[in-house]
Structure formats: structure tokens, C-alpha cells
Amino acid sequence: MEHRAHPLVMATPGCHRQIDSEHYGPVGQGRKVYIQAALHADEIPAMLVATRLRKHLIELEKANRLQHEIVLVAVANPAGLGQFIMGASSGRFELGSGRNYNRNFPVPHREIAQSVEGALTHDASANLTLIRNAWLKSLSEWQPADEYASIQRTLMLLAHDADIVLDLHCSREAAMHLYTGEDVWEEVEPLSRYLGAEVSLLANDSQGYSFDEALCLLWSHLRSHFGARFPIPNGSVAVTIEHRGQRDVSYEIAEQDATAILDYLVHRGAIAGVANPLPPLRNPATPLAGSEQFYAPSAGILVHRVPAGRRVQAGDELFDIVDPLTGDVLTLTSKTSGVLYMRREIRFVRPGDPLGRVSGAVPIRTGKLLGA
Numbered sequence: 117m118e119h120r121a122h123p124l125v126m127a128t129p130g131c132h133r134q135i136d137s138e139h140y141g142p143v144g145q146g147r148k149v150y151i152q153a154a155l156h157a158d159e160i161p162a163m164l165v166a167t168r169l170r171k172h173l174i175e176l177e178k179a180n181r182l183q184h185e186i187v188l189v190a191v192a193n194p195a196g197l198g199q200f201i202m203g204a205s206s207g208r209f210e211l212g213s214g215r216n217y218n219r220n221f222p223v224p225h226r227e228i229a230q231s232v233e234g235a236l237t238h239d240a241s242a243n244l245t246l247i248r249n250a251w252l253k254s255l256s257e258w259q260p261a262d263e264y265a266s267i268q269r270t271l272m273l274l275a276h277d278a279d280i281v282l283d284l285h286c287s288r289e290a291a292m293h294l295y296t297g298e299d300v301w302e303e304v305e306p307l308s309r310y311l312g313a314e315v316s317l318l319a320n321d322s323q324g325y326s327f328d329e330a331l332c333l334l335w336s337h338l339r340s341h342f343g344a345r346f347p348i349p350n351g352s353v354a355v356t357i358e359h360r361g362q363r364d365v366s367y368e369i370a371e372q373d374a375t376a377i378l379d380y381l382v383h384r385g386a387i388a389g390v391a392n393p394l395p396p397l398r399n400p401a402t403p404l405a406g407s408e409q410f411y412a413p414s415a416g417i418l419v420h421r422v423p424a425g426r427r428v429q430a431g432d433e434l435f436d437i438v439d440p441l442t443g444d445v446l447t448l449t450s451k452t453s454g455v456l457y458m459r460r461e462i463r464f465v466r467p468g469d470p471l472g473r474v475s476g477a478v479p480i481r482t483g484k485l486l487g488a
């Protein structure tokens with residue numbers, strides 16, 4: 117294992133932070149897997165999975181089974197991890213600016229298209245290298261204005277040339293689910309099976325530009341740009357994995373999830389060995405645009421009527437909002453048949469607060485598909 121430290125732009129004088137990356141297997145020899153945890157820094161189940169992965173990677177490296185370089189970043193956001201408000205951790209948004217740490221990663225497809233146009237050929241693998249080099253140049257020239265931007269730049273520099281990128285997160289109260297691009301779903305499907313994901317949400321461009329989306333979307337945009345003129349492969353198969361809810365922190369679950377990820381890497385040939393048989397896909401993938409999002413119409417006590425992970429039918433009652441002054445109950449029902457894959461962890465809501473989401477097979481939303 118090779119350890120590397122990546123200093124971040126100082127937020128305030130004397131505040132030196134860095135991102136630590138661990139590089140296992142054949143470093144810098146071409147094939148690469150990149151795994152990071154807790155870009156949203158208060159998503160601790162992801163971090164525990166990273167510790168289990170480390171344990172296995174050390175053993176696999178000793179046994180000479182790593183065919184590809186595997187990069188592990190167990191703390192992707194040390195700045196967010198240091199944020200607390202009156203004892204409660206708050207790692208999703210940069211508190212100084214309100215920016216979500218997992219939004220608006222740059223997708224410099226126009227700049228890259230311009231710089232590689234004259235050099236592309238009919239050799240898809242040569243085009244892949246050419247585009248990755250152009251992306252590296254673009255990232256290297258990026259002068260991050262602040263700590264937030266330097267986190268984004270550091271993580272993109274580590275991941276942009278990886279064949280597989282796994283971004284480990286969790287939701288509030290949730291079943292195992294994942295987000296990825298439509299263009300790479302076929303390659304992600306075995307991962308969904310190994311993880312036992314209840315829901316796999318697909319969108320090429322949600323307009324949120326999360327980390328996994330930026331890594332896939334650049335290649336999708338370049339394919340659209342060049343059309344039939346030049347073959348452009350999927351540079352990265354990038355996925356956001358939601359390791360259930362924020363309180364689902366246990367050795368048993370973390371080990372189960374780490375094992376599923378390693379099964380997938382064996383299946384993909386990044387780790388030598390015989391892959392475990394693929395379990396069945398629990399549910400077909402659904403469009404992210406098909407997810408129904410529920411919001412509180414009024415203030416009150418939120419009483420969840422359905423546990424996270426439960427399959428629901430249109431018309432099922434999902435949430436009650438109880439007015440504490442009158443006892444009146446307002447019940448929200450699902451318009452969609454699918455899985456209630458996440459719900460909020462709070463128990464008192466104000467008008468407009470999000471409550472939860474149900475997956476659906478038919479697109480019903482347009483515009484920005486990812487929430488704040």
C-alpha cells in the first residue's frame with residue numbers, strides 16, 4: 117500500500133487539512149478502481165464500510181490478488197467532518213456558504229472536446245487515453261478558489277482516470293439503494309445484485325452534477341458531441357451507493373456491504389479469483405425522474421406509516437402530519453407504485469419539508485432531479 121497526502125487550500129490561517137488516499141495493488145499501471153467514503157461527511161455507515169474494505173485490501177494485496185490498482189479514500193471530506201452545531205455533526209453542506217459538498221462538480225466536456233478533436237481516431241481505447249490526458253490537464257490547471265473547490269479538485273484528480281468509481285454515502289432512514297447513469301447501468305447491474313439494492317435509480321443528467329454523475333456525464337456528452345465520427349467509450353463506471361440510513365452503523369452490515377463490493381470487483385476482474393454467484397436483482401432499475409418526492413403541506417408531528425424499504429402501491433398511506441394544537445391528522449398517500457427507499461429521520465416538520473421518496477417506473481419529474 118502506498119499512502120499519499122493531498123493538502124487542501126487553507127480555509128483559515130493555521131487550519132491545515134488534507135485528504136489521505138491509500139493505493140493498493142499495481143499502482144499507476146493502467147487499470148484502476150477508486151472508492152471514497154463520506155463525501156457527505158455525516159454519513160458514517162459509508163466510513164465504516166471503508167474500514168472493512170481496508171482490512172480486506174491489505175490481505176488481498178498480501179495474497180497478490182489485486183489485478184488493478186484500488187484507491188481507497190476513507191475520509192473524502194475532512195472539512196465537513198469537522199463541522200458541528202451544538203454537538204450535532206453537520207457534514208452535507210459547507211456551513212460557511214451553504215453549498216452541498218456533492219453538487220456542481222465540473223464537467224468540462226466542451227473544453228475537452230475542443231482540445232482532443234484533431235487527435236481522435238477510430239480506436240476507442242486510444243481515444244480513452246487521449247480524453248483522460250486532456251481531463252488531467254484541465255484538472256491540473258484548475259486553481260481552486262477555496263477549500264470546497266480544492267476538495268472537489270483533489271477527489272476528481274484521484275478518480276477521473278479510474279475504470280470503476282464507487283462513492284459511498286448513506287441516506288436518512290433508508291434501504292440499500294444506488295444512483296448511476298443510464299449509459300453505464302448494464303455494467304453496474306451486477307453491483308446492485310451483490311449489494312442487494314432495493315432500488316437502482318438512473319439518470320444521465322440530473323442537473324445536480326454529483327461526483328458520480330460528473331464522472332459518467334463527461335463521456336456521455338462527448339459521445340453526443342462526436343456522434344458517429346469517433347468511438348467514445350464509458351471512461352468510468354461511476355456509482356453512488358447509499359448504505360441505508362445514518363444510524364445503520366454496525367460491523368455486520370458494514371462487512372456485508374464490503375464483501376458485496378469486493379464480489380463485484382472480482383466479477384469485474386479487478387481482483388483475481390472466482391466471483392460468487394450473482395444473486396437476483398431485487399427490483400428492476402427505475403428512472404430517477406420516476407421517483408415521487410413527498411413534502412409536508414403543513415407543520416406538525418411527522419408519523420411515518422411505512423418502514424423504509426417497503427414496497428408500496430399507489431393509494432397507500434405513507435405519512436401522517438399531526439397538528440399538536442388540534443390533534444387533526446393530515447395523511448399523505450402515494451401516487452406511485454414502487455419502493456419507499458428513503459424517509460426523513462426528523463419527527464416534526466414545517467411546511468415544505470421533504471418527507472421521503474418512492475421509486476417509480478414512469479418519469480414524472482423534469483428539471484433538477486436531485487434535491488438539496
Ligand SMILES: [Zn+2]
Binds near residue numbers: 156159218286
Ligand atoms: Zn450523501
